Amino acid sequence: MTRTRLFSAPHAVAILNEAKARQLGPLDEGRLFRVLDEAGFTHHEIGKWYGEMPTHIRWRIELLDLIPAGRSAVEEGRVPVGLGWYIALLGEENQRLMLARWARGDFADVYEAQNCARAIRNDSRSA
Template sequence: MPVIRMIPTDRIDRVPAPASAHLDPMDPADLIAAVADLGKRITVRWVQGGRYQLVIGEAQWAQARTSRQPMIEATVLNVPSDDRAWNLLHAVALQIGGPDITPLEEAVLFRRLADAGIGHDRIAKACGKFPTYIRWRIELLDLCPAGQTALSKGRLPVGLAWYISRLAPARQTPFLNRWLRGEFHGPREAQDAARDLRQAS
């Protein structure tokens, strides 16, 4: 049964043989769905190794590559129903970068993917991010509870939150309180102070 997913544009391959020489058997319902979707989204077939083979929609795929679009919406055929990690990864990829998700929520989702055995590189590709971004977000979960609350309420910039999360647990809350009391002229000064404190300890 086909499913609609956001998939990495660079994981799609064109069929190497001419179209006339590559008419694979295709379920009529799937073919109807692919034709009906033409203009809205491309259709691909999932193949072993986590890659996809283009079935229809070459013009849209070419446009996405030309504009360096990291993800593209596609109707995916032949999805393995028992690949729970695959389904979880693509469900998360649909949410990442949306206006309604917070940095801590991203951190929780990335941690769940990592706990499911999915590597940072694979998560990054699926979500259109860099592996370092995935690591930085997950490390936000090391932030003390008061810091997580301040971050959620917009009282702590996410960049500074990460620097504080790298401090020893006993140092995080006192440093956070200094920030909340306005002892720093801005996030950059606070980040430098947190980095120096970490190196000193």
């Protein structure tokens, strides 16, 4: 299936070059990548032009699924980006739970928190 593009590839490349020069934060990258995705470009194309893997593009877009408190926590550096992505994959109630547990210091490290988020997601998928 061919995707209809809202503007040309050279325009997309120019936008991405400007964004790269500005060193966008992860959520701003996600917003940009979502716009380009919705404009008809694939994650593979966006990644190639931005110098990242297609999975990086997908992860940044999925990071936008964080509830507002989660987005703020990532932007302010209170939640690591990778953990934020795992939390973004959860429903709203479980996002609140994970954010509260992280803020309280309930986890030994970020890996334990990621594993917890992954387990919650797996449990909710099989329910």
